Amino acid sequence: MAYNTNELKGRITVEFTGERGQDVGGLTRDFFIELSKEMFNQNYSLFKNSDNGSTYMPNPKSYVQPDHIRYFKFIGRAIGKALFEGCLLECYFVRSIYKMLIGQKLNFKDLEDFDNNLYVGLNWCLQPSSDASVLMETFSV
Numbered sequence: 001m002a003y004n005t006n007e008l009k010g011r012i013t014v015e016f017t018g019e020r021g022q023d024v025g026g027l028t029r030d031f032f033i034e035l036s037k038e039m040f041n042q043n044y045s046l047f048k049n050s051d052n053g054s055t056y057m058p059n060p061k062s063y064v065q066p067d068h069i070r071y072f073k074f075i076g077r078a079i080g081k082a083l084f085e086g087c088l089l090e091c092y093f094v095r096s097i098y099k100m101l102i103g104q105k106l107n108f109k110d111l112e113d114f115d116n117n118l119y120v121g122l123n124w125c126l127q128p129s130s131d132a133s134v135l136m137e138t139f140s141v
Helices: 026-039 066-084 095-101 108-114 116-126
Strands: 002-005 012-016 048-050 057-058
Touching: 012 026, 026 066, 095 108, 108 116
Parallel strands: none
Antiparallel strands: 002 012, 048 057
8 A cells, every 4th residue: 555645735645556546535535444443453452442332442551552652643643634635434432532622521421431330330329219328338529
């Protein structure tokens, strides 16, 4: 696979090695889709599936990858470039990441994607009908 940057527009043109084709957008889309599949490959320990199984969140153990900060920076740039090029990616982040990107405040419901068991347990404790005394715990803030 090879790519060139058109100097005039800053656009990427993609040529797959061993394949004939002219890049009128389809090859660039394919390039970004393949790239996104690799970016979220669980073997790289950068992202992991959220509890709902259909979205991704940063892996808290990404530090096992020595250059993980550089990879995250690259991924951010690749996502930005794909948006600039008008290409979709096969990556779906947890809701809270989108909220942070656009500057919205996080709320309790956002915990559901990260740790559903914790969310369910804390939500049960917050319900007026729950008998939290069975936990034999006190909670304070």
